[in-house]
Amino acid sequence: MLIRQLSTIKSETVTSYGSTKTNIQWLISKEQGAPRFAMRLFTLESGANIGIHNHPEEHEIYIVQGECDLISEDGTRRRVQATDSIYVPPNEKHGYENVGSEVLKFICVIPILKK
């Protein structure tokens, strides 16, 4: 078993999709020996956003702290908050905006797809 403390895991700024004030930490992935899926922690400051985008990887998300708007392809916004879980199917467009005053943290798991 491998135990990783969050403070030891590199925090990287997310810049793709026009994202702002957003960081990612790869908690468990191929580097830790995971064969099939990767677990990441996203941290979005108040006012942060991750621009609308899509990809073949589905998302399974659990919101640990804070709240945000989840934005669909047509611009529809749905408010989600801590303890909510979210499933984003493969290829479906999605974006996020931290509309709250609190820092938003969510776990997001994606498959490790063979290239």
Added chain:
Amino acid sequence: MLIRQLSTIKSETVTSYGSTKTNIQWLISKEQGAPRFAMRLFTLESGANIGIHNHPEEHEIYIVQGECDLISEDGTRRRVQATDSIYVPPNEKHGYENVGSEVLKFICVIPILKK
């Protein structure tokens, strides 16, 4: 996108492996259309345990709240706490005991293996 509120998700008592005072909620799984892996939330009351066991499914875990002892096959205990992440490889024996006074909550993701 599918959003699920935790209060709407059935909480089931875990009885396998001699477990006590432990509940599971299946947040996202095949029933929600997930093709490859399932996200569950475990809740362990103070003093709860999940007995040592193993299975072909690896675990990717994130501790949301509380602390516990993670127990290896040889009985070694390692204390883990909120914000720690844990990787348990396929077939490795593992168990948990909530040694704290607080309720323990962790996210645990497993593959959906073809039978």
